[in-house]
Amino acid sequence: MPLTVFNRLTRQKEEFKPLTEGEVKMYVCGPTVYDHAHLGHAKTYVAFDVIVRYLRYTGYKVRYVQNITDVGHLLETDEDRVIRKAGQLGLEPMEVVETYARSFFQDMDALNVIRPDISPQASGHIPEQIEMTQGLIEKGYAYVTDVGDVYFDVTKWPEYGKLSGRSVEDAQSERQIVGSEKRNSADFALWRHAEPEHLMQWDSPWGRGFPGWHIECSAMSKKYLGETFDIHGGGLENQHPHNDCEIAQSEALHEKPFANYWLLTGSLTIDGEKMSKSLGNFVTIKEALEQYRPEALRYFLLSSHYRGPIDYSDEALKAASGGWDGLMVGVQRVRFAMKDAPEDAAGSDFLETVEKRKQAFLRYMNDDFNTPQAIAELQELTTDVNRFLDQGQVVGMDVLTAINDAYNELGGQILGVVPETITIRTDLETVDPLLMMLIDIRSQARKDKDYARADAIRDHLSKLGIVLEDGPEGTYYRAR
RNA sequence: GGCGACGUGGCCGAGUGGUUAGGCAGGGGUCUGCAAAACCCCGUACACCGGUUCGAAUCCGGUCGUCGCCUCCA
Numbered sequence: 341m342p343l344t345v346f347n348r349l350t351r352q353k354e355e356f357k358p359l360t361e362g363e364v365k366m367y368v369c370g371p372t373v374y375d376h377a378h379l380g381h382a383k384t385y386v387a388f389d390v391i392v393r394y395l396r397y398t399g400y401k402v403r404y405v406q407n408i409t410d411v412g413h414l415l416e417t418d419e420d421r422v423i424r425k426a427g428q429l430g431l432e433p434m435e436v437v438e439t440y441a442r443s444f445f446q447d448m449d450a451l452n453v454i455r456p457d458i459s460p461q462a463s464g465h466i467p468e469q470i471e472m473t474q475g476l477i478e479k480g481y482a483y484v485t486d487v488g489d490v491y492f493d494v495t496k497w498p499e500y501g502k503l504s505g506r507s508v509e510d511a512q513s514e515r516q517i518v519g520s521e522k523r524n525s526a527d528f529a530l531w532r533h534a535e536p537e538h539l540m541q542w543d544s545p546w547g548r549g550f551p552g553w554h555i556e557c558s559a560m561s562k563k564y565l566g567e568t569f570d571i572h573g574g575g576l577e578n579q580h581p582h583n584d585c586e587i588a589q590s591e592a593l594h595e596k597p598f599a600n601y602w603l604l605t606g607s608l609t610i611d612g613e614k615m616s617k618s619l620g621n622f623v624t625i626k627e628a629l630e631q632y633r634p635e636a637l638r639y640f641l642l643s644s645h646y647r648g649p650i651d652y653s654d655e656a657l658k659a660a661s662g663g664w665d666g667l668m669v670g671v672q673r674v675r676f677a678m679k680d681a682p683e684d685a686a687g688s689d690f691l692e693t694v695e696k697r698k699q700a701f702l703r704y705m706n707d708d709f710n711t712p713q714a715i716a717e718l719q720e721l722t723t724d725v726n727r728f729l730d731q732g733q734v735v736g737m738d739v740l741t742a743i744n745d746a747y748n749e750l751g752g753q754i755l756g757v758v759p760e761t762i763t764i765r766t767d768l769e770t771v772d773p774l775l776m777m778l779i780d781i782r783s784q785a786r787k788d789k790d791y792a793r794a795d796a797i798r799d800h801l802s803k804l805g806i807v808l809e810d811g812p813e814g815t816y817y818r819a820r
Numbered sequence: 821g822g823c824g825a826c827g828u829g830g831c832c833g834a835g836u837g838g839u840u841a842g843g844c845a846g847g848g849g850u851c852u853g854c855a856a857a858a859c860c861c862c863g864u865a866c867a868c869c870g871g872u873u874c875g876a877a878u879c880c881g882g883u884c885g886u887c888g889c890c891u892c893c894a
Contacts, residue, residue, distance in 0.1 A: 371894065384894040415892055504889075505823055511890080528891070553891085575894035580823080582891090606825080607888060616893050643843075644833060649826080649887070656832050659844035666843080669857060704834095712834045716842035726858050730851090791853055798855080809857050818857090 343398065343706045346647060348579070348602035349503055353708060356601065358570045364395050364402045365565040367599070369557060369574035369582070370459070372409040373440035374421040377447050378622035379637075379652055380615045383608040384575045386638055386756075387646035387709075389453040391573070391603070393754050394705050405564045406456040408444075410437040411463045411540050412532070413553045420550075423539050433539050437461070447625040451634050452756045458564050462556035466542045469551040469559040472593060473530040473544075481592045485521040488533035488547040492589060494526045500588045503602060504580035511581075528585050530555050554585035558598075562590065572599035576606055576647075577614070606649040615652065623652065633819075635757045636661040642711040642755060663719070664757060668818055669809075670722035671747050671758055673729055676816035678740045679776075686736035690728050694746050697721040701750050711755065718751055732812040762819050775806065779815050782808070 343356040358364050368388050371381055385406075395402050410433075413421050426433040441461075448455065462469075473490050476482040481496050494500040500508050511526040529552035534541035541548045561569060567590070574583060583602070590598040607614050615622045628637055640660035644650040697717055704713040725743060729735070751758030761772075778797055785793040798808045805820050 369894070372892095377894085381894050387894095413892085417892095421892080501823090506890080507823095510822060526891090576825085577889060577893060580889060580891095582893095585891090605894070607894080609887075612887075614888065614893085619893090639843095640832095647825090648833090651832080653832085655844075659832055662845090663843045666857090673858090710834080713841070716834070719842055723859085727860095730859060786853075789853075795854075807856075810852075810855085811857070812851090 344708055345601055345603060346708045348604050362401060364400045365569035366402060366404050366571040367561040367565055367569060368406045369578055370407040371444055372413045372421055373437050373444060374425045375440060375617060376624045376626060377444050378615055378624050379628055380608045382451060382625050383641050384605045385448060385453050386451060386641045387605045388573050390711060390755060391709055397754050404456045405458045407557060407560055408441055408459055408461045410461050412551045450629055451638060460560045465560050468563055469555045470544050472555060472559050475593050482530055484546050488549060489521055489529060490531035490546055491522055491527040492530055493523055495524055497588045497592050501584050503583050503587055528554060554582055555589060557586050558590045567594040568597050569599055571601045571603055573603045576604045579604055605646050608650050608652060610652045632657050632661060636664045639664040639757050643715055645712055646709060667718060667722055670725045672816050672818045674740055674743045677735060677813050681737045681740050684736040685738045686734050687739045690739055691742055693724050694742050698746050729813055775817055783815060
């Protein structure tokens with residue numbers, strides 16, 4: 341059962357075949373670090389996190405590169421976003437970059453997003469960008485203006501716009517003539533000249549200046565992944581012009597394909613409108629994590645397909661939290677049963693069910709990373725597990741281990757929503773033995789019909805976010 | 821206007837030419853010291869209008885509507 345992916349470039353599902361057997365080279369457009377990341381970023385990077393996790397799970401050696409943009413990303417006003425922020429805060433531009441890059445990684449860590457193998461910064465790759473720009477000038481695809489700007493001439497590259505489905509004429513007509521220095525309205529900057537007071541500038545063959553926004557991705561993917569690589573990812577809203585420009589630059593210069601598979605994620609909306617910094621309707625990841633568990637947030641993001649849109653609302657997040665809770669009930673019941681299960685194969689009939697669910701899960705993941713269906717399958721497994729344990733029969737270690745392994749692999753390793761050990765509060769991570777002692781005391785109290793004491797213990801723990809559940813196989817705890 | 825995506829039950833959200841997605845909320849039941857959880861049962865959806873077909877929510881055409889992009893955006 342081969343892995344198929346929807347390739348935005350060809351607009352169809354294709355069997356995934358990497359350039360080198362067993363290896364995947366992947367690049368995803370990263371954030372511009374001038375503010376805290378919001379849930380839109382979370383959607384994109386959680387989606388690619390699961391894609392990388394799954395590729396690795398199925399045996400691929402993956403090199404995952406995701407850039408940090410820290411220079412050259414301009415506002416409508418031609419101001420550099422990072423420099424403007426530095427002015428507002430009275431900081432060096434690189435202090436702004438450092439602050440928000442750290443914030444970004446903190447948020448990603450909290451969301452259990454595995455870090456990319458390389459997180460290159462644009463400002464650290466100026467020579468590479470200059471070299472590519474120089475090459476494009478020499479090949480006649482780019483030209484230098486009187487003031488020292490360098491533009492890519494889209495009319496020299498007829499395929500410009502092929503990812504988003506535009507023709508060069510479309511791209512021309514949709515743009516107003518802004519700078520008289522450009523030959524065509526759709527031409528885009530590879531290099532911009534800088535005035536003396538501009539805070540981030542470097543020497544170049546065309547004078548002091550800084551790179552255009554698009555060239556960094558072409559230059560850094562080339563450096564770390566090669567002229568042609570397997571997967572290029574990013575948010576759908578950057579398809580045009582950004583991704584179209586990347587393709588034009590790289591393919592014009594190298595005369596070979598840039599990325600073989602384009603995987604783009606749908607936008608996250610809030611109240612039906614796209615969440616974005618420009619609209620001011622964004623919820624930062626930090627704000628969302630004050631209200632919801634990171635696992636629930638991941639569960640929410642993965643409960644819609646990566647290519648589709650998803651609308652953020654309290655109802656949707658509560659539903660996702662409830663769904664995650666239900667999953668964890670199954671997980672925790674199994675783990676508690678494992679604490680004193682006999683070392684035998686009792687109940688091994690159930691192994692067939694586990695295997696069936698696992699295969700179905702993997703089948704869905706192989707179909708363009710269909711996480712909503714995969715999650716549904718995990719829920720079905722949980723219903724099976726609960727029904728199984730409700731029978732109250734003795735279940736041997738072999739079977740419990742198999743169930744636990746399935747949860748860890750599918751829900752943990754691949755989706756990243758099932759933690760290896762539940763975290764109640766950070767300051768309570770190692771209290772399992774203490775909780776077990778309390779559960780024992782309470783169980784004795786219940787046997788003695790001292791229900792006041794039993795309930796007091798349960799109430800106290802409840803206030804700490806720990807829920808005790810009395811089931812046929814004994815009492816277990818879980819986080820609320 | 822151009823390019824692209826999409827319209828599914830109370831809500832969220834998959835999928836598919838004929839067979840139960842799943843979650844949340846709601847109703848009924850079983851279990852239980854109480855609670856909670858779990859399990860069982862219940863709603864029978866697919867924007868609208870045509871067409872293709874033995875049969876379409878699923879394919880084709882059209883209409884209406886929503887959303888994204890069009891040098892701010894993951």
